[in-house]
Amino acid sequence: MGMAALLLAVPSPAQKLIPAGEGWAGNSVNVTVFRKNSLVTHGNLQFIAYYDADGYVVLGKRKRKTDKWTLRRTRYRGNVRDAHNTISIMADGEGYLHMAWNHHNRPLQYVRSTAPLSLELGEPETMTGQNEMRVTYPEFYRMPDGGLLFLYRDGQSGQGNLVLNRYDLKSRKWIRLHDNLIDGEGERNAYSQTCVDEKGVIHVSWVWREAGDVASNHDLCYACSPDGGVTWQKSDGEKYTLPIRAASAEYVCRIPQNSELINQTSMTADDLGRPYIASYWREAGSEVPQYHVVYYDGKVWHDRNTGFRSVPFTLRGGGTKRIPISRPQVVTKTRGTRTSVYLIFRDAERNDRISVAVNPDIGRNEWNVVDLTSFGVGSWEPSYDTELWKNEGRLHLFVQRATQVDGEGVAQVPPERVQVLEVKLEQTAR
Secondary structure, X not given: OOOOEEEEOOOOOOOEEEEEEEEOOOOOOOOOOOXXXXXXXXXXXXXXXXXXXXXXXXXXXXXXXXXXXXXXXXXXXXXXXXOOOOEEEEEOOOOOEEEEEOOEEEOOOEEEEOOOOOOOEOOOEOOOOOOOOOXXXXXXXXXXXXXXXXXXXXXXXXXXEEEEEEEEOOOOEEEEEEXXXXXXXXXXXXXXXXXXXXXXXXXXXXXXXXXXXXXXXXXXXXXXXXXXXXXXXXXXXXXXXXXXXXXXXXXXXXXXXXXXXXXXXXXXXXXXXXXXXXXXXXXXXXXXXXXXXXXXXXXXXXXXXXXXXXXXXXXXXXXXXXXXXOOXXXXXXXXXXXXXXXXXXXXXXXXXXXXXXXXXXXOOOEXXXXXXXXXXXXXXXXXXXXXXXXXXXXXXXXEOOEOEEOOOEEOOOOXXXXXXXXXXXXXXXX
């Protein structure tokens, strides 16, 4: 790969910050990239969730185009000293809020709101009652019919399987689609990222990890489901025999171990349903990990090395790491034959400000980096309101400064303000 062209831009003055309450900031539990979701819009309301300084879940809602949040400290609490124990929320098609929280190889903790658009949560429930004792990384996704998907890892790092549930809006019940969609065979596990496109096709990509050490991450794989998660296929339409294993997976990018390849990043699909996967790793012969966008053009996969970073670092060990860059989020906009790609990230090279790398035409490897804030956000990683983006093309980011100590440590810092950053992406593409 050749180095990408880089145009440095001044921080954009067009962004707007909407403050909410004060949140726990002693690690990255409120600001990890795999929160699905930290923010979610349903109709005229946007919801938010975060842990406060005492570890209680705070839910909030605001009317669209207003700055005033209604906040409620719930009775539910999490072990915020472990940054894996994130809160994930999603509103179903009826407006009921679903929440899962406090998971790191622990029994499922799941609740629903007592009424549509309410902040009042009911009693804890099971979903199916099966394989719910070793839950990690709970993620919700809304389907076009208003039903939900719920994915999580069953098992531990290096030895886990991917579980998939489906929520039916009419019956208001969860069913198990797959106990073991991606099988680590007791030797490895898949660290995945997921998205649902406008037609309801589910896209999943993942890296394999062979052990608890992040350095054992390798390769990038892909699968999709055109029928709501029942059957799965490769990008060329070839059907998978389930579960997917290391020998049967579609490898879209070969990346060896010890390449500083990160796990659990993000993916999206453009208006034509073509998948885009964002990650970072270090290419052979280089000391500097770079952000990459791997995408499918309908015929072949491409790897775009953004190439704008200059500072090396290495990934080793277990637990939540303190890393000088965030894992990225990626969104796209298609205009005619051109697809623009927006990579949202945080980098110590840029004083830990929130930044976006813009490529106005992914067919060419040219990136323009714009800072969206004038202030740093510590160990923040991007999460955003996926439903608002899908429905209206508006990007709202969950923002809070946080401090992550390497290897699951806890920083002795005061709580920090939780905010929503409303981004005008069209003004970053100049």
